[in-house]
Amino acid sequence: MDEKEWAGSVLKLIQGRLKEPNLAISQGSKLPYGSEVLAYTGSEPNKHNTISYETDLLILEQLEADIWKPRVVVEIKLGKITTHDAITYSEKARTHKNVHPYLRYGILIGNRQHYPLPGRLFRHGAYFDFMQSWTSGRPSAIELNDFMAMLFDEVEASRNLEEILYNSRNPNRKRYTLLHRPLRLK
Secondary structure (H helix, E strand, O other), rough: OHHHHHHHHHHHHHOOOOOOOOOEEHHHHEEEEEEEEEEEOOOEEEEEEEEEEEEOOEEEEEEEEEEEEEEEEEEEEEEOOOOOHHHHHHHHHHHHHHOOOOOOEEEEEOOOOOOOOOHHHHHHHHOOOOEEEOOOOOOOHHHHHHHHHHHHHHHHHHHHHHHHHHHOOOOOOOOOOOOOOOOOOO
């Protein structure tokens, strides 16, 4: 099984477990990571070139019929992950977050057998919000439950970040005096 086929099988596992009717998952969706301004009218941009990367899995929130927001991206790898992979995927996360600052981004590695997450992923995956590995291509019940709980936490984190970023000047906004990003290991 190649990574695209495996991503499709992971999609099917997740799809039936999304608790909220307005959450959906897609495979291979292109998500913008940049917008180049090609021309201006006065001081306003009038011509853009949007550049995008394909995502392995994208959890999105459907707001209306044709309106949606990206919430969580999951990059998919099978077996080992190289230093180059870690750097490349982390950079991809960074560029997507420049355009969608509320987006959560992570990696799922399958077929790791008894090996833990590799140290190179911790060292070079600076822009990942989460990382998980599964022993095989098909998760155990515990692995799947952990993954789903984490995905729902990430959707909620995305919503909270969006609210903080875009309502900061609203007089009726939620007011926070503490932000803590815990590190949870298992």
